[in-house]
Amino acid sequence: MGLCVNEQKIDLIKAIVERKLHHHFLSKQIEFPVIDEDRILMLAMAVNETELPDTQADQYVTSAMLVQVALDTHEKVTNPLSSMKERQLTVLAGDYFSGLYYRLLADHENLDLIRTLAKAVKFINEYKVSLYQFELDDIDTFMLYLKRVETTIIEQFCNHFNFVHYHSLFTELLFFKRLVSEWEKYKNGHFSILFEGLKRYTAQDRMENGQNLESICQMYIEKSKTVLLEAMRGVGTLPSILQTRIVDLVNGHHFAT
Amino acid sequence: MKLKRLYSTFKYDLDLIEKELENAVCSNSTLLQNASLQLLKAGGKRIRPVFVLLSAQFGEYKIDTIKNVALALELIHMASLVHDDVIDEADTRRGRPTINYTWDDRMAMYTGDFIFARSLEYMTNISNPIAHKKLAKAIVEVCIGEMVQIQDKFRFDQTIRDYLRRIKRKTALLIAVSCELGAIAGKTDERIYRRLYKFGYYIGMSFQITDDILDFTATEKELGKPAGEDLRQGNITLPALYAMQIPELKAEIIKVNEDTNKEEMQKIIHLIKHSGAIEKSHLLSRRYLDKALHILQELPANRAKRPLQEIANYIGKRRH
Numbered sequence: 001m002g003l004c005v006n007e008q009k010i011d012l013i014k015a016i017v018e019r020k021l022h023h024h025f026l027s028k029q030i031e032f033p034v035i036d037e038d039r040i041l042m043l044a045m046a047v048n049e050t051e052l053p054d055t056q057a058d059q060y061v062t063s064a065m066l067v068q069v070a071l072d073t074h075e076k077v078t079n080p081l082s083s084m085k086e087r088q089l090t091v092l093a094g095d096y097f098s099g100l101y102y103r104l105l106a107d108h109e110n111l112d113l114i115r116t117l118a119k120a121v122k123f124i125n126e127y128k129v130s131l132y133q134f135e136l137d138d139i140d141t142f143m144l145y146l147k148r149v150e151t152t153i154i155e156q157f158c159n160h161f162n163f164v165h166y167h168s169l170f171t172e173l174l175f176f177k178r179l180v181s182e183w184e185k186y187k188n189g190h191f192s193i194l195f196e197g198l199k200r201y202t203a204q205d206r207m208e209n210g211q212n213l214e215s216i217c218q219m220y221i222e223k224s225k226t227v228l229l230e231a232m233r234g235v236g237t238l239p240s241i242l243q244t245r246i247v248d249l250v251n252g253h254h255f256a257t
Numbered sequence: 258m259k260l261k262r263l264y265s266t267f268k269y270d271l272d273l274i275e276k277e278l279e280n281a282v283c284s285n286s287t288l289l290q291n292a293s294l295q296l297l298k299a300g301g302k303r304i305r306p307v308f309v310l311l312s313a314q315f316g317e318y319k320i321d322t323i324k325n326v327a328l329a330l331e332l333i334h335m336a337s338l339v340h341d342d343v344i345d346e347a348d349t350r351r352g353r354p355t356i357n358y359t360w361d362d363r364m365a366m367y368t369g370d371f372i373f374a375r376s377l378e379y380m381t382n383i384s385n386p387i388a389h390k391k392l393a394k395a396i397v398e399v400c401i402g403e404m405v406q407i408q409d410k411f412r413f414d415q416t417i418r419d420y421l422r423r424i425k426r427k428t429a430l431l432i433a434v435s436c437e438l439g440a441i442a443g444k445t446d447e448r449i450y451r452r453l454y455k456f457g458y459y460i461g462m463s464f465q466i467t468d469d470i471l472d473f474t475a476t477e478k479e480l481g482k483p484a485g486e487d488l489r490q491g492n493i494t495l496p497a498l499y500a501m502q503i504p505e506l507k508a509e510i511i512k513v514n515e516d517t518n519k520e521e522m523q524k525i526i527h528l529i530k531h532s533g534a535i536e537k538s539h540l541l542s543r544r545y546l547d548k549a550l551h552i553l554q555e556l557p558a559n560r561a562k563r564p565l566q567e568i569a570n571y572i573g574k575r576r577h
Contacts (some may be wrong), residue, residue: 023401025408074370077343078363088344088407091366095340095402103393109386114377121374125367129289130361136323 005044005239013040013058017065020100029089031076032068033097033182038177040065041242042154042170046163063101064157067117071124071153113160120156124149131193133169139201143220148195150174169231173246177222181255183217225250265311266564270320274306274327281328281375292356296335299351305330307568308432308477309439311432312453314561316443325382326442330435332376333396339369344403352481388441395434410491413511417498421462424469429461452552456565459549464572466542469494470535471575473526485526489517495541499534506532546573 017035036245043064047057073094077087098121105114114239127145150173158164182194200212232238232246282293303484306327341347342355343365349355357365380392386484405423409415436457440450471480472487473496488497488510501507506528513525529535549569553562 023404025404044536071370074366077366078361085407089404091340091344091398092403092407092413094366094370095373096397096404098370099393099397099400102377102389103397106386106393108390109389111381111384111386111389115381118374118377118381122371122378125371125374126284126286126289128367129286129292129364129371132367133286133288135286135288197363 005041005048006241010037010040010241011218013044013061013065016058016062017069020062020066020104021069021097023093023096026089026093026096030086030093033073035065035079037070038173038245039068039154041239041245042166042173043157045149045166045239045242046158046161049163050161056108059104060113063104063113064117064153066097066101066104067121068153070094070101071121073097110116116156116160117153120152124152127152131197134197134200136201139197142197142201146178146197147171147175150178166235169228169235172224172228172231173249176221176228177249178218179224180249183221186214186217221253225253266560267307269301270310270324274303274310274324274331275322277324277328278331279330281379282372284371288360288364289368289371292360292364293335293372295353295359296339296356296368298352299353301334301351303331304568305334305370305431305435308435308457309442311561312436312439312450312457313443314559315440315449315453315556316445317441323439324384325379326388326435326438327535329376329380329383329392330431330438332372332379334431336369336373336376337399339365339372341403343369349481383438383442385441388438391437391441392434392480395430398430399425404432406492409493411493411514413493413501413507415493415498417495420493420495420498424465425458428465428468429458432461432464433457449556452556456549456552456556459545460554460569460572463542463545463549463569466495466538466545467572467575470496470538470542472496473529474535483519483522484523488513488525489515489522491515494527495538496534499537500529500532502531509576543573546570 014035014037017040018032021033021035040061044057047060050057052060064229069152071094073090076090077094094159101117102114105111106119110174127149131142131149136145150175154170154174154244155167158167158170182192186192194217198216202213202216228246229250231241238246278297279294282290284290284293308322309327309330310320313326338350339356342350343357346357347355348358354364356368380389383389402423402425406427409419409423430541433454434457437454440453445453457464467521469487472494473485475484479481483489487494491514497510501510509525509528513522517525546569550566553565553569556562
């Protein structure tokens with residue numbers, strides 16, 4: 001299933017996404033968005049099983065990537081940016097990328113996928129508000145919402161194309177990456193919502209008192225790693241590119257002290 | 258006369274849209290819902306839904322279908338306002354605190370994205386792909402328009418054509434598309450929806466030019482911000498462009514920057530107001546309005562024509 005997705009396919013789709021994102025004025029003014037190749041791989045695997053012509057399937061993957069990039073771009077607005085102009089353009093860039101996803105799917109007359117991705121965006125923003133405004137009851141719900149923020153686009157896209165076999169693997173892989181990224185942010189002295197959540201909810205629970213935040217975070221990362229490796233074994237045969245990617249990720253992460 | 262009195266014929270359907278807007282922002286997150294409602298309750302002219310409903314009268318008027326377009330257009334407008342407030346670092350909108358002021362930028366970004374997603378959900382209830390192609394194209398153009406506005410800040414050598422292209426994207430497009438999509442959702446033929454697009458475009462252009470004139474002629478109380486603020490922020494609008502056709506005035510206007518104080522701004526405003534630029538701007542606004550009214554004459558007679566005409570005239574006479 002989705003086994004034929006290879007590096008060339010990912011490079012091809014990445015190039016399409018990059019072309020769509022390029023805007024002569026924007027590209028000079030703000031940092032070009034980071035395009036997560038792992039996400040392209042997962043999305044490409046999902047459409048690979050359909051009867052869709054290649055070019056159309058690539059466009060669908062591109063549309064989901066545009067949505068992800070739009071959301072990621074708006075995340076930057078909340079961080080200190082170098083100038084007012086850069087900040088303003090970052091807001092507009094995110095809106096522009098959202099518009100591009102809609103236009104791409106409207107041109108393909110795929111209203112169902114427009115709806116699927118719009119729903120995903122709606123849910124993600126609900127999760128984000130609950131996370132960042134600490135609307136949740138406990139640490140487990142907090143972690144669940146953090147995971148959903150990362151996985152909802154991929155999950156909804158895969159469901160849309162009835163590609164459910166890799167669900168646990170994909171969601172855990174994205175969650176693991178997010179946890180590691182939060183760990184790194186914290187270690188580099190940046191704001192980390194994960195550590196803010198741990199501070200708030202573990203103190204509330206009183207169960208974790210005495211344990212420091214870093215060791216709690218490490219525990220979650222280790223737990224996610226275990227789930228990820230189990231999920232990898234559970235799905236059976238994997239495209240070699242995905243297998244290599246997961247192994248590299250898991251082995252590449254060390255808790256720097 | 259209040260704009261809402263002009264379309265009292267459609268009160269029942271507009272009330273329905275208002276209720277549906279509240280449903281549209283229902284959320285599992287209480288905070289997100291409250292933030293969206295805060296914006297919704299601040300009101301607004303609801304000009305886009307009005308144009309959708311009136312334009313649909315030229316075809317099969319089925320409110321259960323048409324409302325999806327009306328809601329989508331208003332939600333898109335709302336989402337853009339939330340993000341505009343982040344861009345402008347605005348504390349208030351229509352006299353109420355903005356979402357970024359009450360909470361923070363992060364909350365405003367999420368709320369805007371949430372509302373935009375909801376708008377697309379409603380829009381997908383319209384199955385005609387033409388409607389989606391037109392709306393999607395307009396959304397992208399509007400975003401480009403806003404980026405160009407930032408690019409053009411303090412660019413005193415821009416032309417009137419640059420200005421007109423900018424206000425088309427900034428304001429006229431969404432009004433034009435509201436009229437066009439209302440007609441498409443009402444299943445009118447192409448000839449009708451194209452004309453309604455043009456009607457909306459001309460109205461939108463006239464509306465924005467009037468807005469830009471008011472920035473120089475209205476009082477601080479009427480505007481809710483100091484007069485001439487657009488120019489001080491670097492947005493070169495039509496009255497300033499006309500005034501700059503006089504070399505002596507141009508020499509004064511190009512000195513304006515964000516640090517220009519109130520007294521200096523008053524002097525510049527006085528110069529612009531007495532240069533004939535305001536009258537010339539009114540004339541252009543009127544020309545767009547006349548074009549809109551002319552298009553209206555070409556449309557078949559129905560109960561939407563008169564309110565559309567009255568709205569056009571209202572826009573022409575508006576003072577704040």
